[in-house]
Amino acid sequence: MRCSIFYIFVDKESARYDMTTGIALTNIRFSYGKNDVIKNVDLEIGNTEIVSLVGPNGAGKTTLLKLIGGLLKPSHGEVYVMGQQIGEISPRSRARIVSTVPQNPRLPQNVKLSEFVMLGRNAHLSLTQWESDEDIQVVYEALDVTDTLKIKERQLGKISGGELQRGMLALALAQNSPVMLFDEPTSNLDLSHQSKMMNLIANSHESRLGPTVIGIHDLTLAARYSSRMILVSEGKVFADGTPEEVLTPANIKEAYGAEVAIIPHPEGGSPVVLPVFNSYPKTK
Numbered sequence: 001m002r003c004s005i006f007y008i009f010v011d012k013e014s015a016r017y018d019m020t021t022g023i024a025l026t027n028i029r030f031s032y033g034k035n036d037v038i039k040n041v042d043l044e045i046g047n048t049e050i051v052s053l054v055g056p057n058g059a060g061k062t063t064l065l066k067l068i069g070g071l072l073k074p075s076h077g078e079v080y081v082m083g084q085q086i087g088e089i090s091p092r093s094r095a096r097i098v099s100t101v102p103q104n105p106r107l108p109q110n111v112k113l114s115e116f117v118m119l120g121r122n123a124h125l126s127l128t129q130w131e132s133d134e135d136i137q138v139v140y141e142a143l144d145v146t147d148t149l150k151i152k153e154r155q156l157g158k159i160s161g162g163e164l165q166r167g168m169l170a171l172a173l174a175q176n177s178p179v180m181l182f183d184e185p186t187s188n189l190d191l192s193h194q195s196k197m198m199n200l201i202a203n204s205h206e207s208r209l210g211p212t213v214i215g216i217h218d219l220t221l222a223a224r225y226s227s228r229m230i231l232v233s234e235g236k237v238f239a240d241g242t243p244e245e246v247l248t249p250a251n252i253k254e255a256y257g258a259e260v261a262i263i264p265h266p267e268g269g270s271p272v273v274l275p276v277f278n279s280y281p282k283t284k
Contacts, residue, residue, distance in 0.1 A: 021080075022047040022179055022211040023068055028077035030063060037063045038074070039235040045211045045228075047178075050202065052222035053215045054246075055232035056256050061215040062103070064232065065181050068213065069100040081179055082210055095123035098179040098210075099172040103187055109157030113167050116156060117142055120174030142173040146200060162193040169200055178210030186218065194218075198225045219273040223247055224265060231255055247271040 023045040030038040037060050045051055053061045066072040067079055070086035079086050082097050089097075099120070107116070120142070121135045143149040146166040151159055159167065165185060172180055182201060186194040202225055205212045216222045222229060223243035231239040231246050233255040239246045252260045252273065259276040 020046060022049075022082055023213070024078075024080040025068070026078045026080075028067060028074045028079065030067060030072060030074050037235050038067065041077075041235075041237055043230070043237065043240075045213065047210050049228050050205050050212045050226050051214070051228045051230060052226035052243075053213055053230050053232060054217070054219055054222050055238070057217075059232040059255075060235045061232055062183055065100065065183050065213065065215050068179075069098050069181050070094045071100065092123050095175060095177065097177055098181060099175040099177040100181045101168045101172050101183065101185060103184040103215075105168070107156050107164075110155050112153055112155055113148060113159065113163075113170075114139065114143065114152035116167060117148075117152075117170045117174050120171040120176070123175060123177075138176065139170075139174050142170040145173065145204070146170040147196075161188045162190075162197075165189060165193075165197060166200070169197070169204070173204055178208050180204065180208070180210075180212050182212070182214045182216075184215060184217065186216065186221065194221060201225070219247060219252075220265075220271070223270045223272075224268065243271050247273060 021044050023043065025041055025043040028038055028041040029036065041064070053064060055061055063072065067074055068081060068086070070079070070081070070089075073087040084093070084097060086094060086098065117139050118131060118135070121131060121138065124135070125131065140149070143152050146169050148163060148166050148170055151163055156164065156167070169185070180201075185197050185201060189197060198221060201212065201214065214222070214226070226243060228241065229243050229246040230237060231251060238255050239251050247262055249260055249262060252258055261274045261276050263272050263274065264270070265272050
């Protein structure tokens, strides 16, 4: 399935996009107090790429996503997204360039899902402007694409975790940004809904002009849906390449401290990561 409703809105304030490199990080450092979280990271991500950002807990994945999204400013270095220094432009202009789907956000419980998704259109409206028929249509199609149209009148506090995840994606689609960032989009979802969410993300990528970056802990799922993987460890890029290049027993042993075996997925051949135990329980 291919989404068809999304287009890039460019004005004088948010123009001059780099048409080949969607995201560029140059010598990025970031600290929380005296704790260095990101250490001298250099990255370029092309507009056509779906990239998975993987690594152990505390490696710096969420912080990197926030730096790319302009939610944090680096203590050193520069972050450019679609040709703009993302931390130096207004929040409204930033929202036209990049949308972020965070993990476990705090949301108002009594707001209807349709009203929540309409917030994605705020970046395209002036302070005195009401939603147009076009805005309503964009929201309708975002709800339809994410299979949340039938629950659009429910309050956020009365929908399931999987429905809320899809609602967050609907808001990001309604925001209509060329770049989309996801922080653990499959957390708290069962296997069926994990695949559905990743398929929705992959389909939305096809209709946009910018890259998709997914912070995710599931290495097998990341490998199946990504053209490129970036393995982060201790605030640095430890490995960067195709899933086959990044997901090796040696890399995972070094970054995670875990012994694994890698086998090809029966559908498509992408790497499947299996833990290796020193001993297995005896079966009767």
